[in-house]
Amino acid sequence: MNGPPRKPRLLLVTGMSGAGKSTVLDALEDMGWDIVDNLPADLLGDFVHGSDQCRTVPVAIGMDVRSRGFDPSHLRELIESIEGVEPEILFLDCSSADLMRRFDKTRRRHPLAPDRPAEDGIARERAALAPLRLAADSVIDTTDLTPAELGEELRRRFRTDREPVLTVVSFGFGHGISRTADLVFDMRFLANPHWIDELRPLTGNDRQVRDYIANDPAWAGAMDRIEALLTDWIPRYWTAGKSYLTIAFGCTGGRHRSVTAAVEMAERLRSAGFTPNVRHRDLGSAPNDRIEDRGGDAAVAGSRSELNR
Template sequence: MHLVVVSGRSGSGKSTALHLLEDNGFYCIDNLPAGLLPELARQANNAGMDLPKVAISIDARNLPSDLQRFPDLLKQVRESGITCDVLFLAATDEVLIKRFSETRRKHPLTDHSLSLGEAIAAELKLLGPIIDLANLKVDTSHLNLYQLRDILKQRLLGSRGSAPSVLIQSFGFKRGIPVDADLVFDVRCLPNPYWKPELRPFSGRDKQICDYLNDQPDVQEMYQDILQFLQKWLPRYAAGERSYMTIAIGCTGGHHRSVYIAERLLNDLGARTENMLIRHRDLP
């Protein structure tokens, strides 16, 4: 059986994730009490049960004591022989406050003594034991509904070979570092095409930007350093049974240098690494 535990901050997209999994053949359970995880595993291992794919949502609506026990509960499930992925959906405090304000939904932890901002902060602390064990984290701060579904479909439902699913993501520091990044490379020290008026309208995928950056010695030196690092260490991450990994490449605006580096990495690493994806967070 393949079990996916879906967790995350309220307003981050858990319902979207569950609906996607349900549409793709998963038996889904929303807000399962975490203490029932081992029993679910036991039942699933019974010969009479035919549930090859199950997804459950565990979030801050659970008993705090059960959330604290989550590491031990997950260990029991995995020791029973069940393949289990833990997906955690995150977003910044500012984005979550905006989403709740726009939809006028009530946060599950708010009450007469706890404001929305305080509830969001308290929820993050409650979910700490799950965050620490999540093998796939997705930052939904800059994603719309359709982008979130596409990313989850690629990463959760794509090829399940022995190699980890690797996402190379370009971004701009002016909109913040992706909270789901495992490795972050800062390329803001490289020559910036933005300051060339004739190059400004293009992106790092366009020939004009590639030709400019290809002629910069510092760009080539840094690129080779990043490439060699990843060629050496990605196999070791895979050997450590890591299922998912996000490599973030950042420049100032996320349009030129980071996009160029990310595209080259995909081209050079993709030939030898299975399950490699790319996303340019801040491109229009």
């Protein structure tokens, strides 16, 4: 027996200036959403329903500190007051350092600091938007995302079938921890292929690297335990209403162990009936002995190199 038809979605796209709001709205428009940017708050209800009061197409509204009537502490209440839609808030965030680079590159002035350095405006905006970030249904940090990767993330999250989105990510701690992860597994206890000359230029997508890591006595047991944990927890997240779950595997440089673990776990989860997406954040980074040293792997490189002999 089919339930009542779903209400169309009302997505409020907001967040830090320069974090990618225009890119998000363009991507949603390409997916068939009705969109409008910088709509005054008092016109929100009129735009959502128009004259017929019977909306069927999802709608995305871009609002930020430049929008007339923008009040971060009352936006949740405002969108929930609109009948006939399912409201949600998407907050776009980005590191302050990257935002400053973006403003410098585009030569635009920050809306909260027209006559002061962009850094001052970013700090003021981050403090003002803190309540809205906490109230958001989902947060996307665009610091490490290219426009193409952001578009892919949006398609996963806002496709029409609305299935829960499961993503498996690899990253390198030496480049900063994953900003989007819900669960993080640190794989730096495994043998590091970086210290094997013939494996250093390869990645976890290469069979030689995967075979080397699989020879570590800790590998199989660790992956079995992580798989058991995830296959138990993932359905519980869906039952609890979580729409997006990101599982991250980290190593030092983000090229070998984390990639191998992400690929292997995605394969295991598919076999278990899940449909994970896979993203390798730092796969394109160059091998770097200094980063690996900071991870503490150099000290044990000699003993670990014996694993494959």
